[in-house]
Amino acid sequence: MPLLEVRDLRTYFRTAGQPRRVVDGISLSIDSGETLGLVGESGCGKSLTALSIMQLIPRPGYVAGGEILFKGRDVVRLPGPEKRSFRGRHIAMIFQEPMTCLNPVLSVRTQLLEAIRHGRPEGEARRWGGAGAEEIEKAVEALRLTDMPEPAQKLSQYPHQLSGGMRQRVMIAMALACRPELLIADEPTTALDVTVEARILDLLRDLQKRLGTAILFITHDLAVVSEMAHRVAVMYAGKIVEMATAEALFARPSHPYTERLLRCRPSRVQRGRRLETIQGVVPDPRDFAPGCRFSDRCPNASASCRDVEPALGQIEPGHVVACHLYAERRTPTISAPSPLPQESAAAPLPQGGPLLYAQDVAKHFPIRRGVFKRVVGHVKAVDGVDVAIPRGTTLALVGESGCGKTTLGKTLIRLLPPTGGVIGFGGANLAALDSRALRRFRRDAQIVFQDPFSSLNPRMTVEAIVEEGMLVHGIGGSRAERRERVKHVLESVGLTADALVCYPHEFSGGQRQRIGIARALAVEPKFLVLDEPTSALDVSIQAQILNLLRRLQGEGRERLTYLFITHDLGIVEYLADEVAVMYLGRIVERSPTEGLFDELLHPYTRALLSAIPGQEMPGRGGRIRLEGDVPSPSNPPPGCHFHLRCPSVMPVCREVYPPVTDLGRGRMVRCHLYGSRGG
Amino acid sequence: MIAYLIRRMLYAVPIVFGIVLITFVLFFVVNSPADMAKMTLGKKATPAAVAAWVRAHGYDQPPFLNLKEEGVAKLTSTLFFQKCARLLVFDLGRSDVTDRDIGQEIRRRMGPSLAIALPTFLLGMAINITMALIISFCRGTYLDRWGTVMCVLLMSISGLFYIIGGQFLFAKWLHLFPISGFDWGAVSAKFVFLPVVIGVISGIGGGVRYYRTIMLEEIEKDYVRTARAKGLGEGTVLFRHVLKNAMIPILTNAVMAIPFLFMGSLLMESFFSIPGLGSMTMTAINAQDFAVIRSMNYIGAILYIVGLLMTDLSYTLVDPRITLGASDTRSLYGRPGWRDVLKILGGFLFLAAGAVGIWQAAVYFKDQPGLRTVIFSNGVLAATLLGSGAFLLHARRSQLWRNAWRQVCRSRLAKVSLAALGAFVLIAVADSVTWRDVQRPAGTAENGNGPTRAVLAEPQSLLDRLCTPLAAKTEKTYSAPMARALLAKETLEDEVDGKVVRRRDYPPLKYPGWHLFGTDKTGQDVLFMTLKSVRTGLVVGGLTTLIAVPFAIFFGVLAGFFGGWVDDLVQYIYSTLSSIPWILLVVCFMMVFGRGLPQLCVVMGLTGWVGLCRVLRGETLKLREKEYVQAALALGVSRFRVLARHVVPNLMHLVLITVVLNFSGLVLAEAVLSYIGVGVGPDTFSWGTMINQARGELGRDPVVWWNLAAAFVAMFTLVLPANLFVDALRDALDPALRVRGEGE
Numbered sequence A: 001m002p003l004l005e006v007r008d009l010r011t012y013f014r015t016a017g018q019p020r021r022v023v024d025g026i027s028l029s030i031d032s033g034e035t036l037g038l039v040g041e042s043g044c045g046k047s048l049t050a051l052s053i054m055q056l057i058p059r060p061g062y063v064a065g066g067e068i069l070f071k072g073r074d075v076v077r078l079p080g081p082e083k084r085s086f087r088g089r090h091i092a093m094i095f096q097e098p099m100t101c102l103n104p105v106l107s108v109r110t111q112l113l114e115a116i117r118h119g120r121p122e123g124e125a126r127r128w129g130g131a132g133a134e135e136i137e138k139a140v141e142a143l144r145l146t147d148m149p150e151p152a153q154k155l156s157q158y159p160h161q162l163s164g165g166m167r168q169r170v171m172i173a174m175a176l177a178c179r180p181e182l183l184i185a186d187e188p189t190t191a192l193d194v195t196v197e198a199r200i201l202d203l204l205r206d207l208q209k210r211l212g213t214a215i216l217f218i219t220h221d222l223a224v225v226s227e228m229a230h231r232v233a234v235m236y237a238g239k240i241v242e243m244a245t246a247e248a249l250f251a252r253p254s255h256p257y258t259e260r261l262l263r264c265r266p267s268r269v270q271r272g273r274r275l276e277t278i279q280g281v282v283p284d285p286r287d288f289a290p291g292c293r294f295s296d297r298c299p300n301a302s303a304s305c306r307d308v309e310p311a312l313g314q315i316e317p318g319h320v321v322a323c324h325l326y327a328e329r330r331t332p333t334i335s336a337p338s339p340l341p342q343e344s345a346a347a348p349l350p351q352g353g354p355l356l357y358a359q360d361v362a363k364h365f366p367i368r369r370g371v372f373k374r375v376v377g378h379v380k381a382v383d384g385v386d387v388a389i390p391r392g393t394t395l396a397l398v399g400e401s402g403c404g405k406t407t408l409g410k411t412l413i414r415l416l417p418p419t420g421g422v423i424g425f426g427g428a429n430l431a432a433l434d435s436r437a438l439r440r441f442r443r444d445a446q447i448v449f450q451d452p453f454s455s456l457n458p459r460m461t462v463e464a465i466v467e468e469g470m471l472v473h474g475i476g477g478s479r480a481e482r483r484e485r486v487k488h489v490l491e492s493v494g495l496t497a498d499a500l501v502c503y504p505h506e507f508s509g510g511q512r513q514r515i516g517i518a519r520a521l522a523v524e525p526k527f528l529v530l531d532e533p534t535s536a537l538d539v540s541i542q543a544q545i546l547n548l549l550r551r552l553q554g555e556g557r558e559r560l561t562y563l564f565i566t567h568d569l570g571i572v573e574y575l576a577d578e579v580a581v582m583y584l585g586r587i588v589e590r591s592p593t594e595g596l597f598d599e600l601l602h603p604y605t606r607a608l609l610s611a612i613p614g615q616e617m618p619g620r621g622g623r624i625r626l627e628g629d630v631p632s633p634s635n636p637p638p639g640c641h642f643h644l645r646c647p648s649v650m651p652v653c654r655e656v657y658p659p660v661t662d663l664g665r666g667r668m669v670r671c672h673l674y675g676s677r678g679g
Numbered sequence B: 001m002i003a004y005l006i007r008r009m010l011y012a013v014p015i016v017f018g019i020v021l022i023t024f025v026l027f028f029v030v031n032s033p034a035d036m037a038k039m040t041l042g043k044k045a046t047p048a049a050v051a052a053w054v055r056a057h058g059y060d061q062p063p064f065l066n067l068k069e070e071g072v073a074k075l076t077s078t079l080f081f082q083k084c085a086r087l088l089v090f091d092l093g094r095s096d097v098t099d100r101d102i103g104q105e106i107r108r109r110m111g112p113s114l115a116i117a118l119p120t121f122l123l124g125m126a127i128n129i130t131m132a133l134i135i136s137f138c139r140g141t142y143l144d145r146w147g148t149v150m151c152v153l154l155m156s157i158s159g160l161f162y163i164i165g166g167q168f169l170f171a172k173w174l175h176l177f178p179i180s181g182f183d184w185g186a187v188s189a190k191f192v193f194l195p196v197v198i199g200v201i202s203g204i205g206g207g208v209r210y211y212r213t214i215m216l217e218e219i220e221k222d223y224v225r226t227a228r229a230k231g232l233g234e235g236t237v238l239f240r241h242v243l244k245n246a247m248i249p250i251l252t253n254a255v256m257a258i259p260f261l262f263m264g265s266l267l268m269e270s271f272f273s274i275p276g277l278g279s280m281t282m283t284a285i286n287a288q289d290f291a292v293i294r295s296m297n298y299i300g301a302i303l304y305i306v307g308l309l310m311t312d313l314s315y316t317l318v319d320p321r322i323t324l325g326a327s328d329t330r331s332l333y334g335r336p337g338w339r340d341v342l343k344i345l346g347g348f349l350f351l352a353a354g355a356v357g358i359w360q361a362a363v364y365f366k367d368q369p370g371l372r373t374v375i376f377s378n379g380v381l382a383a384t385l386l387g388s389g390a391f392l393l394h395a396r397r398s399q400l401w402r403n404a405w406r407q408v409c410r411s412r413l414a415k416v417s418l419a420a421l422g423a424f425v426l427i428a429v430a431d432s433v434t435w436r437d438v439q440r441p442a443g444t445a446e447n448g449n450g451p452t453r454a455v456l457a458e459p460q461s462l463l464d465r466l467c468t469p470l471a472a473k474t475e476k477t478y479s480a481p482m483a484r485a486l487l488a489k490e491t492l493e494d495e496v497d498g499k500v501v502r503r504r505d506y507p508p509l510k511y512p513g514w515h516l517f518g519t520d521k522t523g524q525d526v527l528f529m530t531l532k533s534v535r536t537g538l539v540v541g542g543l544t545t546l547i548a549v550p551f552a553i554f555f556g557v558l559a560g561f562f563g564g565w566v567d568d569l570v571q572y573i574y575s576t577l578s579s580i581p582w583i584l585l586v587v588c589f590m591m592v593f594g595r596g597l598p599q600l601c602v603v604m605g606l607t608g609w610v611g612l613c614r615v616l617r618g619e620t621l622k623l624r625e626k627e628y629v630q631a632a633l634a635l636g637v638s639r640f641r642v643l644a645r646h647v648v649p650n651l652m653h654l655v656l657i658t659v660v661l662n663f664s665g666l667v668l669a670e671a672v673l674s675y676i677g678v679g680v681g682p683d684t685f686s687w688g689t690m691i692n693q694a695r696g697e698l699g700r701d702p703v704v705w706w707n708l709a710a711a712f713v714a715m716f717t718l719v720l721p722a723n724l725f726v727d728a729l730r731d732a733l734d735p736a737l738r739v740r741g742e743g744e
């Protein structure tokens, strides 16, 4: 008997009209000690499946049918109090946002003890009172299990005093405190940095080995799931469309959706080509078409697909697919992935001086304290950075969160006044610009933000949003002329003229990001700062946006120049001409994209790359797991900023900040390892 | 921490000084000592008597600098030093009227005040929080729905009603408690009981609703889901996880209130004859005792500052995230330059000119004989209607407002409320459209003495004309609703068999059965009075909001957006203004400028912008970090345009909600103020004056209850729809803003 068996689970949301069928007939099973990965685009019902198993469905949702059998007992029909004692003790859950999922005003100790006490036999668990030494010991033990540094000391701290990775460890410690048989992890690493993510994933795997816990691992990241899961279930619009072992699924993706999803991922191989995309969006759970829910996005759809809903059928042992293509157990006839045209080899890079040029740029934020709010120190978010971006090229900026990427991007376009250094744009010194020239510069340099939800004013129509910059800069004379131009810009980002009168909340995340790009393009800039423009989006939509950006760079009179801030190396490989790796306010390595992946130089770059899930390690050296967190930018360690975490640290590193070593072929690195090599 | 305390103390110094200065300006610059003397001695006092009074109370010194004296005395024997600066060291001086030492008096009266206020406060908190917890525990059930409706009902009832009704019920009818008075010792409990119970009940509606909102907000948070996933019971989740987080906003309210407990409650104490500070203030108001009012002002301000400090300290107890002292101010937009200063100043002057304009118009028309407040409120109404019209035009074009409107229309309750509000507005408009009838047209006088000017009648409003059948039907004195006979016995003469028989009996009314709500002491129809009072209520609510809202938006948005010194300045202004207990500020203002509708609106507007301003400042702080604001700046849009296009429109929903809420609060406040005797004058129709006149008559037998009841019911039927409408509006505006991912 499997540990957990879900049979035909349906979870609906009550609405005025038709209920929203968010989970619509899901069946799956998990054995002890197994990891089942559940993947799918956002909005397809993954989290709600998990919450249904926990019996924590938010109102006005309800289980409309089906069974959730845990060791043969139906969780849905348990009486209330038993349901409650079931949670935590037999099934535990960790959530996506470690920032908000811990209670901010209760100490780690209190929150851990709650979980520990809950696990004890009835009656005893009721005791409130102070914590005995034995309980404290247990709490420390629980934290130690998660490799938390100094666990005893952490007990008396509060969540805000811990970093994101540590908070997620506390969550895991709490979840595992009662040794549950099943752990549900709902995007446990999505909010974390790659380096931290890698450590948390290692930890989960390791704990599973030691404790034999079964894990239901929910994520939208195919790479993560390929590393973690034994078996994978792919969800689409409330249904499971394919389920197989991880190897089988990644080797022979059979459902058209899975197959497309895998091909959306940008990588080195696709460089210079258009990325595969999936047209359209996930349908609204209120009005599903009668047939296959993927039919209006599926390239293989036939007439019967629109009328008859395909059932899950086995195509090889342990590999089930819900698609009519396999109805007669035909061998898969998915139209062979027609190789997308290799677009005309990129035009030769225009020569000439760099468009944007920055030397020794710094941005320090003052920290004020005391009676008179004296400045007692500075957060050195950007601390002496040199950049030069040639016209028409893309510089990718990568680094852990908090290393100053965004700040650098904003400083370069004067959205933040720099504390020091020189920034030149198109030959002019930005600091010397008067207000008119500055306004002119604003037209040339634009920015696209990460969060498509907060970057559009909810109370302005799309037309007003896109038009705003044109008004300021007097582009397009009459109203009608402007409207034409707005339409044109919207078309160039793939939106129709219908969008003009709509408001942002009527669009999906990907469409909003297009509007954001359209707003920037409307003033015909030469330079775009792209601050993680796709990290909030699903892979299929990410592919659309990347295609768009690539196309925009290729066309037009003057090729656009990008500063692309990202932490996704797939994107870097796909799109960037040059890569700069940032650590604690400084650029530690810079290299043309090709060279970088052939030979990784800086230990930090190596560690960063090896943390990325699903990535085979190119170059030398195996996996490197970084210990500790990024030090505070207000008080960077002396010597090489990286020496506290560096696996190849040398005595000199603790004392002297490494100088720039130019290795030729456009490569530059700041590390004592290469001090002698260069010139 | 220590550094923080020191900083707060240092901040307090300019605030305290500002308060002393405001008091000084109000009492000695705007209002000379001679004016004060005349106020106490009466208008007809001889100059000699006035001079004697001024000398006797030590008001004969020069304001700031006494050139007659030597050395330090040059500064010390001045009005400012003697009467105001000495407040700083708590030397409160002597009462102008009774000549008692104010400091001693305050110490003596603090006890009784606390005996009432403290139990009210503690009991109220306990009951409100428990009820809110229960309601939020049962969220989504009928208990929740009806609980909320009950709260709105309770909130919409005037505080005066609770007091008068409670006194009547418990003391007069049931004879459970003494109706008023106070004594120490074992008997004190029996005096304290009634005021405390009434105080608690009158606070339940607002309190429970406020706490419920806070708790519901917390219940939605992610950590609650975590706690449930751990398998904790609902009780633990609610009491340990939710309540502790909800403590922060609760403390903001509660701790702030503690220092003011010492001040006592004006209303409670005067109704229940408690010899506390509240009744002392009331007596001082009635006796025009400036020295006492000055002192109470000052003490109130000090207590406010203490309250702020205590609030901050209490935060650190419940919220580990807050560490006092550390602050990193993030200002993305740089400090405003001199050009911005000019623009800000220009904007401010514009606002100020607007306010002064309204004020001047009010004064001008007030001095026009026969016009009085009539035309004045016409102008205001016109402005209000124009403003609403402009807003509606804007809203019609905006998808979001249209959606909100559709949402509002979906709720029947909201539609009914809106209709009720509309009816009130119609009455007020009808009462403001005024013209004068020509009694005798211009022409040649009969005796041929040349042309004469037309004689005009008293101005009459449309409402007056519509209600003539009611207004004209006056009786001699009281009569019950729908009664056929007068309430006062008279000697009647009947002719029986040709003989005149005299008997004492209730005479029949002139218009029996005509008076739906009865008549008052002077025989006026109560229904007519109630209708006439609608305008005062709406003008107080409307005009005050009209004055307050532009200020609030202007200052709040600037402070939040620019930060830096602009923020410091705005915060200083509103800290100073709000540190004076508003009722005292109103009292001072009315003493100095006289009683009247425009004065009332202006002073309430001056203090009323503070709350909204604070909200808007906080919201702007959040908005300015939004990426769309940065995107606009990156496009080269100027900062003031960013404010106008991106910040202010995103605040309008808050403004709208606050406006309606303020409005209903003001309607209730007007009644209280008029009742205390600092609102509109007794010759203006208002619910407050109606209550004031009627209250004395509760002691009669049979009880005259109808004019009281009419005023309370009218207020209730105005405030209830307003509150209900706000609820619907809030719901309608909320989901449009919150953009949620589809329910994954």
Ligand SMILES: Nc1ncnc2c1ncn2[C@@H]1O[C@H](COP(=O)(O)OP(=O)(O)OP(=O)(O)O)[C@@H](O)[C@H]1O
Pocket (backbone or CB within 6 Å): A365, A366, A379, A380, A381, A399, A400, A401, A402, A403, A404, A405, A406, A407, A408, A633, B328, B329, B330, B331
């Ligand atoms: N206005 C500010 N005032 C003070 N400190 C700031 C400010 N803005 C950013 N910082 C700090 O500067 C550092 C760098 O921040 P930045 O946002 O540039 O990082 P990032 O690399 O873009 O991170 P992420 O990947 O999370 O977006 C952080 O420590 C941040 O807390």
Ligand code: SF4
Pocket (backbone or CB within 6 Å): A255, A256, A257, A292, A293, A294, A295, A296, A298, A299, A300, A301, A302, A305, A310, A322, A323, A324, A325
């Ligand atoms: S059933 Fe048809 S539409 Fe659905 S995935 Fe298969 S081929 Fe595509």
Ligand code: SF4
Pocket (backbone or CB within 6 Å): A602, A603, A604, A640, A641, A642, A643, A644, A646, A647, A648, A649, A650, A653, A658, A670, A671, A672, A673
């Ligand atoms: S300088 Fe030293 S510590 Fe820094 S990265 Fe190189 S080897 Fe590591």
Ligand SMILES: [Mg+2]
Pocket (backbone or CB within 6 Å): A405, A406, A407, A531
């Ligand atoms: Mg960033």
